[in-house]
Amino acid sequence: MFRNCLTALTIVMLGALPIQAETRVPASQAEIALGFAPLVKEAAPAVVNIYAKIITETQARSPFMNDPFFDDLFRGFGQQRRPRVQNSLGSGVILSADGYVVSNYHVVGTASEIRVVTNDRREFNAQVVLADEESDLAILQLDEAEDLPFLTLRDSDRVEVGELALAIGNPFGVGQTVSSGIISGLARSGTATGAGRGYYIQTDAPINPGNSGGALIDVNGDLIGINTRILSRSGGSNGIGFAIPANLVREFVRQAQEGSEAFQRPWAGMSGQLMDADLAESLGLGLVEGMMISDLHPKSPFGRAGFQVGDVITQVDGEPVNSPPEMVFRMTVAGLGQTAVFTRVRDGVAEDVEVAMLPAPNDPPAEALALGERSVFPGLEIARINPAVASGMGLPFTADGVVVTHAGPYAARAGIQEADILVRVNGRDIERPTDVEQALREKTRWMQVELMRRGQRVVLRFRL
Incomplete structure (x- = not known):
């Protein structure tokens, strides 16, 4: 346009x-x-300013904290949790005439109130219709919006290093600003600051605080990506900024318009190893490229398609793959419910194999259980780990057993946290959620809980 x-x-x-x-x-x-x-x-006109209000709970600091004498005497005194209002400032991009706007999760993902101001000073209230912290993307719907200017999404796989690019946003809250540069790198992963994990386009167009969620466009005015992060030690732009590719944004918009409540990714059910020269030589490969499959879940769609441990995946739908983040990105933009063509190298022979892009299966049943008021830990919520539960909680795909999905107030005080995998309670091995319920019914003066937390064994022992 x-x-x-x-x-x-x-x-x-x-x-x-x-x-x-x-x-x-x-x-x-x-x-x-x-x-x-x-x-x-x-x-x-298609780039907007976003003002978000986020309410968080903070714990008041006790005046006796860290005092060797009074700390125990006044433990918990004055440490009630109090609501605190934080204001977030960022940018967004209009993607449809009826008011679908894309921004970053860290700008609006947890906001209780969102106000969007357009370039011509019109103001709209907005709601988050789809958000995902891992991708750092959020889709907003503007209230009573129509005939809005919008940007067209470009196929970001066709972007090349050296192309001219413009970054448009609201840095430092000074108002809409434009900066220019070039595309300085592609397929960047794990290099940007912040909590997001992803696959980025790199640019030297200055991106500063407040630019988050703004547009990175090409010389045709098409959207290349959403500005999201910088590589900086000072908090300002040092010439290395990162944008989320437009192809991933397109999948977010599709799921949002279809009414998805949470962003869904296809499930791989595998772990992969980055190729290096030694590994390539041991496999008899002439080039150092691709990702070797190091483990496969029994229910993985790749296993069903005939893939094996030791196979090397070099391309997805004709696009190169050299790391696990690239693999996840390629699967995601292929689209849930679609099929993608994977180039597999086995014994030096390359072959194209179609794999269905499916969500993680809820098999075996999660058997989710919430403990009642008569339990030692009322409000504790647990579930049997299956691929869907593991994927949703960020657990390794090989995880097994029973996981804490919500600790509740009493279990949290005892030191139990969300995503803890319960191994043994009062000497009873835990295989199903009902095992936890039965173990907590036993009358005893002491309670011992053994669990795995981020790969480390933890033992909690306390008196009832």
Whole structure:
């Protein structure tokens, strides 16, 4: 929708005419002055400012805390939890005329109140319709919105290093700002600051606090990605910023428009190992590329498609794969319920294999259980681990047993946390949720709980 404004821009910035394919310098002062102005004029109205209110609970600090004498005497005194209001400032991008807006999870994902201000100063209330912390993406729906300007999503797999790019957002709350640069890297994973784990486009266009959720566009005005993070020691842009690719945004929008309450990814049911020169040589591969399958879950769709431990996956739908984050990204953008073609190398022979993109199965049944008021730990919620539970709680796909899905107030005071895997309670081995319930019924003066927490064995012992 923005290609009409590019004639002058293409001449000035690229210096190449499609027919003559020759470069030249700007011919006039007018061309020099024009720069990116037509492009920004068309794209900027689709980038909005977001003001979010987040209510968190904080614990008041006791004046006796850390005092060797009074700490025990006044333990818990004045440490009641109090609500605290935090204001978050960020940016967003309108993706449809009826008011679907994409932003970052860390901007709006936990907000209780969201206000969106457009470039022409119109204000809308908004609700989060789909959010995912791991991807750091959130989709908003504006109230009573219609005929809004919006950006078109580009196929981000076609983006190349060296392309010109513009970042549009609201850095430091000073108002909408535009910065320019190039695409300086692709397929970046695990390099950006923050909690998000993902697969990024790298740019040297300055991205500063408040730019989060803003647009990274190309010279056609199409959306390449959503600005999300920076690599910085000072908190400001040091020339390395990261954007979430448009193809992942497209899948988020699709699921949001279909009414999904939580973002769903296809389940791999495998773990992979990054290829290096030694591993490639041992497998008889000429090039160091791809990801080797190191473990497979019995119910993995890859196992059902004939994959084995030791196979190397080099491509997904014709796009290269060199790490587990790339694999997850490629599966996600392929789309839940679709099939994707994986290039498998076994014994030096490459073969294309179709694999169904399916959610993690709820098999065996989770047998979710909430303990009642008469239990030692009323409010404790537990479930049997299966692929769906493990995936939803971020557990290793090989995890087994019974997991705490919600600790509740009494178990939390005893030191039990969400995602703890219960191994033994009062000497009883735990295999099913009902085993926990029965073990807690036993009358005893002391309680001992053995559990696994982030791969470490923990033993809790306390008096009833």
